[in-house]
Amino acid sequence: MSTxxxxxxxxxxxxxxxxxxxxxxxxxxxxxxxxxxxxxxLATGICRSDDHVISGAFAMPMPILLGHEAAGxxxxxxxxxxxVKPGDKVIPLFLPQCGKCKICRSTRGNLCSxxxxxxxxLMPDGTSRFTCKGKALHNFLGTSxxxxxxxxxxxSVVKIDAAAPLEKVCLIGCGFSTGYGAAxxxxxxxxxxxxxVFGLGGVGLSTVMGCKAAGASRIIAVDINKxxxxxxxxxxxxxxxxxxxxQKPINEVLFDLTSGEGVDYSFEVIGRTETxxxxxxxxxxxxxxxxxxxxxxxxxxxxxxxxxxxxxRTWKGSVFGGxxxxxxxxxxxxxxxxxxxxxxxxxxxTLPFDQINEGFELLQSGKSIRTVLTF
Ligand code: PAD
Ligand code: ZN
Ligand code: ZN
Numbered sequence: 382m383s384t385x386x387x388x389x390x391x392x393x394x395x396x397x398x399x400x401x402x403x404x405x406x407x408x409x410x411x412x413x414x415x416x417x418x419x420x421x422x423l424a425t426g427i428c429r430s431d432d433h434v435i436s437g438a439f440a441m442p443m444p445i446l447l448g449h450e451a452a453g454x455x456x457x458x459x460x461x462x463x464x465v466k467p468g469d470k471v472i473p474l475f476l477p478q479c480g481k482c483k484i485c486r487s488t489r490g491n492l493c494s495x496x497x498x499x500x501x502x503l504m505p506d507g508t509s510r511f512t513c514k515g516k517a518l519h520n521f522l523g524t525s526x527x528x529x530x531x532x533x534x535x536x537s538v539v540k541i542d543a544a545a546p547l548e549k550v551c552l553i554g555c556g557f558s559t560g561y562g563a564a565x566x567x568x569x570x571x572x573x574x575x576x577x578v579f580g581l582g583g584v585g586l587s588t589v590m591g592c593k594a595a596g597a598s599r600i601i602a603v604d605i606n607k608x609x610x611x612x613x614x615x616x617x618x619x620x621x622x623x624x625x626x627x628q629k630p631i632n633e634v635l636f637d638l639t640s641g642e643g644v645d646y647s648f649e650v651i652g653r654t655e656t657x658x659x660x661x662x663x664x665x666x667x668x669x670x671x672x673x674x675x676x677x678x679x680x681x682x683x684x685x686x687x688x689x690x691x692x693x694r695t696w697k698g699s700v701f702g703g704x705x706x707x708x709x710x711x712x713x714x715x716x717x718x719x720x721x722x723x724x725x726x727x728x729x730x731t732l733p734f735d736q737i738n739e740g741f742e743l744l745q746s747g748k749s750i751r752t753v754l755t756f
Contacts, residue, residue: 385457385467386412389419393528394737395513397444399437402738403527408446408518410530411510413459418538419510420471424548425451425526426728427740427752428555429582430676433652434521435741440679441500445519446511448526449475450555452547455538462535469540470547472554472714475522476700477536478707491705495536497523498700505534524554527737529756539707541714548731548753549724552583553713555701556751557724560587562702562709563648563674565595572596574645577635578618579660581609582744583727583751584674585650586616590722591702592646593617601638603631606747612726632662643669651675654683661685667693674699727751 389410394403413419431447433439455469465471479485482494495505502519503509510532511518511525518525523537541550552558560583564570576592578585581604592600593616602610602618610621622638624631636643643665649657652675661671671694690696704710717724730752732740743749 388412389530391529392734393446393511393513394734395444395518396435396447399435399443403435403447403741405735405737406513408511408513408528410528410532413457413510413532414504414506415460416462416535417459417504417510417532418462418465418471418535419456419458419530419532420453420473420538421456421530422451422453422526422528423756424453424551425754426551426554426556426583427737427744427754429584429652429744430555431521432741432744433676438652438678439676441521442502442519444513444516445502445521446525446528446531447521448528449473449522449524450551451524451526452541452545452551452554456530464535465538465540470543470545471538471540472550472710473524473526473531473533474537474539474706474710475524475555476706477523477534478705479536485705491703492700493536504532536707539710541711542718545714545718548755549728550714550717551753552724552727552751553710553717556583557587557727558704558710558713559674559699559702560584560650561591561594561722562704563650563672563699564588564591564646566703567697567699568646568648568670568672570595570597570646573598575599575601575639577601577603577644577647577660577663579603579647579649579656580651580675581606581613582650585648586613586727586750588648588650588674589613589617594722601635601644608747612750615726630659632659635663645669647671649673649675652677654678654681658683658685661689661694661696664694670695670697672697672699728753731755
C-alpha cells in the first residue's frame with residue numbers, strides 16, 4: 382500500500398534536551414510539501430557534529446532530530462520535484478546546493494546561502510515535518526537522519542548510483558567527503574608536501590587519505606589517543622605524534638620534526654580553539670596553510686598572536702570538504718565504486734538503529750571511528 386501523501390508513523394531518536402541520551406520514540410513524519418522529498422533512511426553514520434549538539438558545544442534548538450550522514454531511498458516527492466523520484470537511492474546533503482545563490486552561481490566556494498549552520502532547524506518555509514507527542518521537532522542541518530523516514534528540501538538531496546552499498550556510502554554524506562575534501566579541495570595539497578592532521582576520527586583519517594591521494598610525501602598524524610595510530614598509518618600517515626608525550630607545545634614539536642620549517646599544510650579536525658591555534662602555528666610561517674575542519678564550539682572566541690598571520694600564513698575553514706554538494710556527491714560515490722578510495726576501514730562498528738546510544742558511547746570513549754546504524 383502506497384504511503385505517498387500520507388503521514389508516516391515511524392521510529393526516531395530524539396534529543397529532547399542536551400547532555401541526555403537520545404530517546405527512541407514513535408514520531409509522525411508529514412508528507413513532503415512542494416519541492417520536498419521524503420526519504421526512507423537505510424543507513425546513517427554517527428558523526429562528532431551530532432555529539433557536539435548533544436554535549437551542548439554546537440548550539441541547536443531543542444527538541445531536535447539529529448543525524449546528517451546517511452543514505453536511503455526516496456519514498457515520495459512533493460509537487461515540482463524533478464531531481465529524484467520514488468525508488469531512487471539518495472544521499473541527504475547537510476550542505477545544500479540551491480543553484481541560485483551567489484556561491485552556487487560561482488565556480489568558487491561551496492557554502493550555499495540556504496545552509497542552516499546557524500540552526501533554524503526548520504524547512505525553508507519555516508515549518509517542521511516531524512512531530513512527537515504533539516510537539517514539533519527541529520531538523521538538523523536540513524537533513525535529520527536518526528529516523529526511519531525524513532523529509533528534506535530538494536536542494537538537500539542527490540541521487541546516487543543504484544548499485545552503491547548504502548551502509549558504506551552513507552559516509553560520503555559527511556565524514557569521508559569533509560575530511561578528504563579538506564585536503565584535496567580546500568587546501569589543494571601539492572605533491573611532495575608535508576602535512577599535519579590534528580585529530581584522527583572518521584573525518585581526520587579521511588583527511589589523511591586526502592593528503593596521501595594528493596601526493597604528500599610526509600603526513601604527520603596528531604592525536605592524544607594513541608589507539609588511533611595503527612589505522613592512521615594504514616591509511617597513509619608517515620608518522621604519528623601524541624602531544625601528551627612531550628613537555629613542549631605540539632607546534633614546537635612539529636617544527637622540530639620538520640627541521641624548523643613547519644609543515645606546508647595543517648588541518649584541525651577536532652573542534653577545539655586551542656588546537657586550531659596550534660595547527661596554525663605548526664605550518665610554515667610564510668607559505669603554510671592551516672585549515673579548520675573541526676566545528677568550533679558555539680560562542681567561543683580565539684586570542685591569536687597576529688604575528689602568526691603577518692608573516693604570511695593562510696588560515697581557512699572548510700565545510701563539507703569544500704565540495705559543492707549536489708555536483709560532487711554522486712561523483713564521489715562513483716569514485717568509491719571505481720575503487721579510487723576505500724571506506725571500510727573507517728567503519729569500525731555497525732549496529733542496529735535501536736542501539737544508537739551505544740554508538741554514541743563508542744564515539745565518546747574513543748573506541749570507534751565510525752559507527753554505522755542500519756534500519
Ligand atoms: P572524532 O571525535 O571521531 O575525532 C576527533 C579526534 O580528535 C579523536 O581521535 C580525539 O582523540 C582527537 N582529539 C581530541 N582532543 C585532542 C587534542 N587536544 N589533541 C589532539 N587530538 C585530539 O570526530 P570526527 O572525526 O567525527 O569529527 C572531527 C571534527 O570535525 C568534529 O569537531 C566534527 O564536529 C567536525 C566536522 N566538521 C565538518 C565540517 O563540515 N567542517 C563535518 C563533519 C565533522
Ligand atoms: Zn558530520
Ligand atoms: Zn545556493
